Amino acid sequence: MVARVRVPAVVRPAEVFVVRIAIQHVMETGFRLTDTGRPIPRNVIHTLAVRYGGQEVFRAELGSGVAANPYLEFPVQAVASGPMVFEWVDDAGIRGSETVAITVAG
Amino acid sequence: MSRPSPARSGLVFAGPTVRALQADDFANPGMLWVERGQKLWSEPVGPSRRSCGSCHADALRGAAASLPAVDAATGRLVNLESRIQACQAQRQGIEPAAHESDALLALSAYVAYQSRGMPVRVEVDGPARPYFERGRASYHRRIGQLNLACSHCHDANWGRRLGPETISQGHGVGYPAYRLEWQALGSLHRRFRSCLSGVRAEMLPQGHPDYLALELYLAWRASSLPVETPAVRR
Numbered sequence: 001m002v003a004r005v006r007v008p009a010v011v012r013p014a015e016v017f018v019v020r021i022a023i024q025h026v027m028e029t030g031f032r033l034t035d036t037g038r039p040i041p042r043n044v045i046h047t048l049a050v051r052y053g054g055q056e057v058f059r060a061e062l063g064s065g066v067a068a069n070p071y072l073e074f075p076v077q078a079v080a081s082g083p084m085v086f087e088w089v090d091d092a093g094i095r096g097s098e099t100v101a102i103t104v105a106g
Numbered sequence: 107m108s109r110p111s112p113a114r115s116g117l118v119f120a121g122p123t124v125r126a127l128q129a130d131d132f133a134n135p136g137m138l139w140v141e142r143g144q145k146l147w148s149e150p151v152g153p154s155r156r157s158c159g160s161c162h163a164d165a166l167r168g169a170a171a172s173l174p175a176v177d178a179a180t181g182r183l184v185n186l187e188s189r190i191q192a193c194q195a196q197r198q199g200i201e202p203a204a205h206e207s208d209a210l211l212a213l214s215a216y217v218a219y220q221s222r223g224m225p226v227r228v229e230v231d232g233p234a235r236p237y238f239e240r241g242r243a244s245y246h247r248r249i250g251q252l253n254l255a256c257s258h259c260h261d262a263n264w265g266r267r268l269g270p271e272t273i274s275q276g277h278g279v280g281y282p283a284y285r286l287e288w289q290a291l292g293s294l295h296r297r298f299r300s301c302l303s304g305v306r307a308e309m310l311p312q313g314h315p316d317y318l319a320l321e322l323y324l325a326w327r328a329s330s331l332p333v334e335t336p337a338v339r340r
Contacts, residue, residue: 068289
């Protein structure tokens with residue numbers, strides 16, 4: 001599973017900045033059938049949680065209405081330099097994670 | 107020999123949201139494959155522990171813009187995907203990645219991405235000539251239950267409507283491309299199969315010599331258009 005995260009290289013203290021994440025995932029809805037008529041089981045990333053500065057700053061619960069390779073963006077307020085940790089899990093139980101460093105200066 | 111003039115990329119016929127998605131290098135979902143391809147590029151594999159990068163230092167910048175081309179060693183026409191497969195089998199000594207596999211899509215997207223913005227320029231004379239003529243013949247041959255040739259839509263009727271879609275000139279410069287219909291990155295040969303299914307013709311397997319020849323003819327038609335990989339299309 002490939003994931004891409006983008007944050008500003010440097011943010012000022014208390015600045016509100018945008019975090020963008022894209023994850024490669026089929027996001028199988030569970031409503032489709034194979035060529036021979038068998039249902040394809042649902043497999044979507046159902047939970048994505050983001051921790052930064054000692055607390056959870058963002059949580060998303062995704063469903064079958066979200067397109068493949070989900071892309072999300074959300075604002076976060078800068079508190080201190082440190083890691084921002086992204087963790088997600090899909091219906092097949094596969095977990096993914098990504099970490100980026102947030103640099104607060106100025 | 108006619109080709110649409112002026113040549114217009116499929117991007118011109120796409121809606122504003124699709125164009126915006128392609129223009130944003132982060133939101134463009136095709137970049138996920140490019141990034142995977144970058145990792146695979148430098149991964150040593152096989153008995154020789156050689157990666158693609160061990161031999162090709164510059165990630166083959168510009169190579170995708172001049173393919174398909176006749177391979178000097180075998181005298182056969184190769185496109186980007188079959189060139190990668192040949193390298194995997196002969197130089198790296200591994201089982202070549204299957205057509206439309208995630209690994210082959212990622213690698214071909216990464217290599218084509220190195221040529222992004224460079225104009226397509228393929229050799230159609232000399233040893234490539236018979237392949238070019240074969241591709242031109244398939245392009246103009248009526249096929250399928252609808253009895254249509256490629257030229258009936260993409261030469262004679264581009265810019266007009268087919269249901270909700272605007273018919274493009276049928277240039278493959280953005281492939282491998284992310285199609286919203288597929289919800290994934292896909293190769294030009296997969297796109298060929300979609301068109302053939304549309305005219306209810308028999309679909310050939312990917313990498314078929316007819317598809318390679320057609321790819322060469324299309325690249326000639328698209329001459330001077332820039333490579334857009336990874337493009338986004340509906």
